[in-house]
Amino acid sequence: MERTSMQKIMEITGGRLLAGDPSVTVTGMDIDSRTVKPGDLFVAIVGERVDAHRFVPQVIESGVRGVLITEEDACPEGTDACIVLVPDAVKAMQQIGKWYLDAIDVRRVGVTGSVGKTTTRDMIYHILKEKYRTGSASKNHNSLIGMPLAITQFDSSMEVVVLEEGMGGAGDIHLLSDLARPEVAVITNVGISHLEILGSRENIRKAKLEIVDFFRESDTLVINADNDMLDADRIREEKGNFRIVTGGAEGPWDYQVRNVEDFGEEGIRFTICHGSEQAEIRLRIPGKHNALNAALAIGAGAAMGVTLEEAKRGLEKMTLLTGKRMLFRKGNGMTVLDDSYNAAPASMKAAVDTLMATKASRHIAILGRMGELGPDAPRFHAEVGEYAAEAGVDLLIAVSEEAKPIYEGASGTGKGETLWFATNEDVIARLPEILREGDAILTKASNTARLGQVADAIVGTENQ
Incomplete structure (x- = not known):
């Protein structure tokens, strides 16, 4: 964040000075x-479990000179720090983020979708870097709190920034799009994540399409046209007359994916066709589904003036990163595909495909619960189990009561071996007798399932 006075922060947020010198600046x-x-603005958020107001004296002691609070009695007596009272801390952060994007005068690209947001965001970043000074969040800051934090990482040396837009419910992406005001937006897909909250895929679709709520006619939406909920004509009819670019593998789209080859942990190779142009791309990110994400990223780059050849160069510089992307962990002849951060039926199936493309003597899938799927969750879990068994997984292990339908779906096919355990601890206790040299093991579930504990234990088991 470029140097900004607390006086300006007060003007942006409508805050009231409680203590200190408003000429103090934050970065x-x-x-x-x-x-x-010490140079940061500390915003005291009242969370579900923690009220950050109790840490105000501590952060001032550490050297912080600017603080936003919503509780007047949280202002320490006699402090020389600049303390500003605001009515709503989260809204204040959004006001600061919106003002700051305008102040540094950057072009913006927004990305949303049920799955694939972070990977596609990173692809767009690498593509745009071939032509522009580009910024992107260093963390998964895609929420009403996270996006303002991402924005304040940028500075006026940047020409373009790429922002990810997540949601907890209807209306969130509308607010994020008001903040970001992207001129190019990408919707990777409309799946069934958040089905429990929103009730139907149609409602999820409406929520994702909030990303264009502030579009002008000159702006561009890039969609996965293979997705049954993303029809360009219907979107135009409902949301207005702006440019729509299509990508996919199953139709005559603007950016067509062809000839996908899956090399497991070594990545994929595929061809992108656009009119009379085409490019063969070798991507060092595993998962054949990432060819489609790449097509969407290329479409977004093209809308910003990046050529297909430049996009190819950018994508081929990408490497596998930790965090929200599958991590390959090796040791003593075993390979662990740790994808335990998040899960939805589509990403579960894609991860199984990547497992099966990985060279190994046995392919083992350890799968846990998928969250926010609503009353049909047992059916969706069972479909994943059936898919894994039909794909040829040698051993499927389901973990937790909620994931038991995965075990039942796989068992019902009569293919492969299946096991079910109630807890992560139960699985971990059996790992030494289950695993053997040469195995490739996938661990995947929603983050709340903590299946990363099992992945960590497997790495430890390899040394026993």
Whole structure:
């Protein structure tokens, strides 16, 4: 964040000075007392479990000079830090983020979708870097709190920034799009994540399409046209007359994916066709589904003036990163495909495909619960189990009561071996007798399932 006075922060947020000198400047923004730096603006958020107001004295002691609070009695007596009272801390962060994007005068690309947001965002970033000074969040900051934090990482040396837009419910992407005002937006797909919250895929579709709520006619939406909920003509009819670019493998789209080859952990090779142009791309990111994500990223890059050849160069510079992307962990002849951060039926099936493309003597899938799927969750879990068994998984292990239908779906096919355990601890206790040298093991579930514990234990088991 470029140097900004607390006086300006007060003007942006409508805040009231409680203490200190408003000419004090800040060069960043944080909500975490453990990571906030002396030059940052500390925003005290009242969370479900923690009220950050109790850390205000601590952050001031560490050197922080600018603080936003919503509780007047949280202002320490006699402090020389600049303390500003605002009515709503989260809204204040959004006001700061929106003002700051305009102040540094950057072009913006937004990305949303049920799955694939972070990977596609990173692809767009690498593509745009071939032509522009480009910024992208260093973390998965895609929420009403996270996006303002991402924005304050940028500066005026950047020409373009790429922002990810997540949601917890209807209306969130509308607010994020008001903040970001992207001129190019990407919807990777409309799946069944958040089905429990929104009730139907149609409602999920409406929520994702909020990303174009502030579009002008000159703006561009890039869609996965293979997805049954993303029809370009219907979108135009409902949302207005702006440019729509299509990508996919199953139709005569603007950016067509062809000839996908899956090399497991070594990545994929595929061809992108656009009119009379085509490019063969070798992507060092595993998962054949990422060819489609790449097509969408190329379409977004083209809308910003990046050529197909430049996009190819950018994509081929990408490497596998940790965090929200599958991590390959090796040791003593075993390969662990740790994808335990998040899960939806589509991403579960894609991860199984990547497992099966990985060279191994046995392919083992350890799968846990998928969240927010609503009353049909047992059916969706059973379909994943059936898919894994039909794909040729040698051993499927389902973990938790919620994931038991995965075990039942796989068992019902009569293919492969299947096991079910109630807890992660139960699985971990059996790992030494289950695993053997030469195995490739996938661990995948929603983050709340903590299946990463099993992945960690497998790495430890390899040394026993």
